[in-house]
Amino acid sequence: MSTPLLELKNVTAGYGQTPVLFNVDMTINEGDMVCLLGRNGVGKTTLLRSIIGLNKLSQGSLVFNNKNITKFPTFKRARYGIAYIPQGREIIPYLSVLDNLKLGFTASGSKKTKRIPLEIFEFFPMLKEHLNRQGGLLSGGQQQQLAIARGLMCNPKVMLLDEPTEGIQPSIVQEIEDTLKRINQEKGITVIVVEQKIDFARQLAQRFFIMDKGAIMARGNTSALSDDLVNQYLTV
Ligand SMILES: Nc1ncnc2c1ncn2[C@@H]1O[C@H](COP(=O)(O)OP(=O)(O)OP(=O)(O)O)[C@@H](O)[C@H]1O
Ligand SMILES: [Mg+2]
Numbered sequence: 001m002s003t004p005l006l007e008l009k010n011v012t013a014g015y016g017q018t019p020v021l022f023n024v025d026m027t028i029n030e031g032d033m034v035c036l037l038g039r040n041g042v043g044k045t046t047l048l049r050s051i052i053g054l055n056k057l058s059q060g061s062l063v064f065n066n067k068n069i070t071k072f073p074t075f076k077r078a079r080y081g082i083a084y085i086p087q088g089r090e091i092i093p094y095l096s097v098l099d100n101l102k103l104g105f106t107a108s109g110s111k112k113t114k115r116i117p118l119e120i121f122e123f124f125p126m127l128k129e130h131l132n133r134q135g136g137l138l139s140g141g142q143q144q145q146l147a148i149a150r151g152l153m154c155n156p157k158v159m160l161l162d163e164p165t166e167g168i169q170p171s172i173v174q175e176i177e178d179t180l181k182r183i184n185q186e187k188g189i190t191v192i193v194v195e196q197k198i199d200f201a202r203q204l205a206q207r208f209f210i211m212d213k214g215a216i217m218a219r220g221n222t223s224a225l226s227d228d229l230v231n232q233y234l235t236v
Helices: 044-052 074-079 097-108 118-123 125-129 140-152 170-187 198-204 227-234
Strands: 004-015 018-029 033-037 057-064 082-085 158-162 190-195 207-212 215-221
Touching (some): 004 044, 004 190, 018 044, 033 044, 033 170, 033 198, 044 057, 044 190, 074 082, 074 097, 082 140, 097 140, 125 140, 140 158, 170 190, 190 198, 207 227, 215 227
Parallel strands (some): 033 190, 082 158, 158 190
Antiparallel strands (some): 004 018, 004 057
16 A cells, blocks of 8 residues: 655746746655656756745645645754755765764754764764764765765655765765665655666666656656657756
């Protein structure tokens, strides 16, 4: 039985008066591992930003875990269990790895200073070796891992990742793929990944959505992600 975790119903959203997303309908089930594909500028980031509340909907609604969250501010959505790992990672470069991780507690609404859960270092052993280093001194791939770890700190039900492999060396791309699979399978966290690399998406996800010009044009199991679809909507 699949239980819906996140539902976008007829979502229209954009920047100011300019709509970018048009009547988007999507249902993501609990435990799903989903990739959202599409060429540059079609609205993938805007879709994730709308889910976390950084873009207001001009039409439609969002239901998360049986709650209508359409009007909730971003911090409240984070507390209810939506973690957002933005494109370009956005860790704080002058803070240590440890302090960057602790920001994850803030997102969860916890005021107490707690210890970093050991499982964070099980998923990301590299972080343990670099705890006192400035975040900005890590490699791009390590910064991405730090950003994912920080998202994991608030015990999310769903993680939204925006192009986590962009500009990252292949060996770390593989590590990130393996870790996301573990987070999904071992912790049961639902994962939505925006991706441009088709092979990565095929290996990682069970289901796909393809966007073009702010609308969902195709969806299905990644096993059915045909070359025709790739040529029509994804290759440049
Ligand atoms: N802050 C903004 N203000 C106004 N328009 C914006 C803003 N950010 C993005 N847009 C526009 O919204 C549209 C969708 O952009 P978005 O960033 O969601 O695309 P994307 O699919 O994530 O692209 P990419 O693959 O390059 O990351 C584009 O036409 C873009 O120019
Ligand atoms: Mg984007």
